[in-house]
Amino acid sequence: MNSGVTPSRAVPPHRPCVDLERQSEGLDDDAVHRFILGSDDRPNKLSPQEATQQLGDRFAQLVLLKGVFPRNAGEVLNAIEQAVPSGHPLRVQQFFLVGEGTQIAPMPGVAVNRNLRFVATVGKGPGGPDIMVSAFHPDHGTIELMAWDLAVGGFNYYRTVGTSSAWVFAGNSRHALTAPTRDNGPFESHKSGHFLMKELREPWVNWHSPKARAVPSIFAEENLLDHPWVANLAPGDAYTLEEDVTIPAIQRWTKARLEALVSGNSDETPRRVLEQVLTTLTVNLASSNTSSVAAATGAVPRVDLPDTFFVDSAALSEVLGLMSPPRPFVPSTLYAESLKTFDVRLTDDSQFERPGDTHFAFVVPERAFEDTDTLWEAIERGILSRRLAASLLMVDFPNPIFSEKRQRLLEHVPDSAFGQVGDFSQSIADAIRASAAATQPGTPENEFAQLWDAGEDFKAPFDALLQNYYTAFGERLATQEGFDGYVRLAEARRDRVKAMPITESPMLFSRTNIPSGERTMRADGTVEEA
């Protein structure tokens, strides 16, 4: 949670996903219940009429409403398959595998907690599959399922607990957007109601992928050897998941959501969109394409770093057309030395520990694609102007995520419906510039005001600011001191992610001896330690 975020409305006490799980125990088998945390006090068994009214997705229509209540993920897929004719798009099934220890081979006498889980997708179409299932084991209980609601749009969230056949409808994507349901239950992690694939981009660290396979011998250890889901993992693996599932699914919900917003059919206001622009509700994880081992052993001379660690290039360059950063590289020798300096090691907090980094070097959080896509769509639909977006995002640009300065600007954003304020973007700019803080040097309001004054032809002056910064961090990457500073900054950002519910494994990041602390990047490429 971003403690400083000002939500659109008062939020009741936070009710995490574990509440959903705890209170879903002991429910009636062979039934579907509604339990939307924040809205419902307890699970309510839905009558067939209520379920038909409220659940407009293909999973509900083809399975639950037909009186079929699967107990595991395998049964879910079988039930759907039996409900549609041969050749139907819902006969298309794809399987994917993720786990923070998938690249660690079994070791005698050491049980490694790899946190393996499967994603199975059902369906195929321009918007991606209609149904996504997540489970630790295809044949065991506890299922999480998302299914696109054909009636109201957005994904419906379902789950079971243990081996029960009691299904819980935990909300729709739109419940992620507004109080009292936002941040509760599944929306604790699915902050804006999207499908999650944290490690979205190549090399998809932690996923079985073309860049790093799950070690085959772990399947025997996990009792999955020869399981059809393992034997039939999707060709291209995480690459296929990114291109054919995750990005289309995120875009599908973003479009539906913002279409509803501009047409006046939404409970949210444009301020909710700006929360995603100005704050860090969630993150994706990026990493080097270079394996830590190859770098540490000197097998390769240099390590590429994610440019989104240094600047929000996805928003600033790809959406707004500002100057792209040069590809950041660090010599492998400097990277290897930092592993020693900071006693970098990987552990599952149980039996497994080894020196060194995660499989791919330098895993760091970056702006979530769902937020970048929301920015893109908001500009495309005229909710935000390019000038406003650029001026906001250039405030404190050396800190692409977790920027307290940009977050503060949210205080000047009105919580009014779309179209209620004449020129929404201009009104925000006016409000910031009219604030008392705008006259005080060093404040984010003052920084914004200067940026706004660049006018519609903001590209050249903004590019000049970026160019100076790119040169500065590029020079520091050639020195041990400079790179070590970035490692310390990376650790501070990882600490923020460890406090987020999307962190489900101690092996998401490596450990270091770097003390906790606030660290920020300056425009001269140096790191400020609080």
Add this chain to the structure above:
Amino acid sequence: MAVLSRFDTPARLDELSEGDRVSWSAKVAEMIEQLTGAFPQFYNPTVDDTPSGLTPAAIAWPAFSARVLREEGPGAARWDRADSSRDEQDEYCEWSVERGGDDKIIRVTFTTEVPEYWEHAAENDPNRLLDLYHRFVDPRVELVDLFDGGEYVPRNPWNTSTEGRLAHFVQRSNTLEAAIRLVAEATILRAREDGTPVTDRQELVACAGLGDPFRNSDPQIAEIVNDAATLGNEITLLDPVGLYLDGLLSSGMETHDGADAAEFWQVERGSPGHAVRASFAVPEDRGYVVGDIKINGRPITRGAQVADKVRVRIGAVVKPGDHQPGRRRCGE
């Protein structure tokens, strides 16, 4: 499966005469056979038995160059670079682009055809080679354009550019012989100077000199082969030996009329399961062109944007064995 009677042509293409298909098999067999002596865990399936019931390993990867992505980052610059030269298209998939009068893209053609096959046609049946160029590249091609001193020139004027209609691979790493050699050489287990086994694929590729450690294709193939060799198994490539287009990941592509863009993916050579040439173009009666289709909200202005959505595949066969291979030091 028993002993394979002969290697089929890539994608089981049937345009060659029976005699030329037999000699193609001999050519592939020779490429493999010359390596089996030095690499005992690499075998020739036309000589040694392959037990029935084995599930071939399908190894797949994105067509877009991982090397270019690593060097340019995820922004649009990588597309420009990949579209600038076929030499940048190094994942066993190359493409070329055709544009209309308004500069919008109207067709992108992808190939996984190895140059050796076209060289074989050139050696044995030049008129058939010319016919292939007429059908798939340009009807204006003449034999004189394709030969120099009697030798076929793979990188001829009609098959050099990233514009127009390409014929087959020209990037230097994209050859059948390179793929075969990679599989053979990757059967060798490696160790660092201190005896530590090399298992990381990037370290393995660098250690064994197997090419660029940052490509999607070769390091993955090498790792899978090396893992199989570690268990004492024997490995070969799946017949029909070749690289294949494994389809277009069309989800997320926005068309003017809501059509699934997969409809516009046409296999030109081979079959859907074994495609070696395909094009992406919108039929004229739709009233729009490829350049009007959007990926991630952006109109397609480069062929490389489509390459992001194209998957490439090779098949390998792992035969249980009882080899007890030692490990060689890097560079040996």
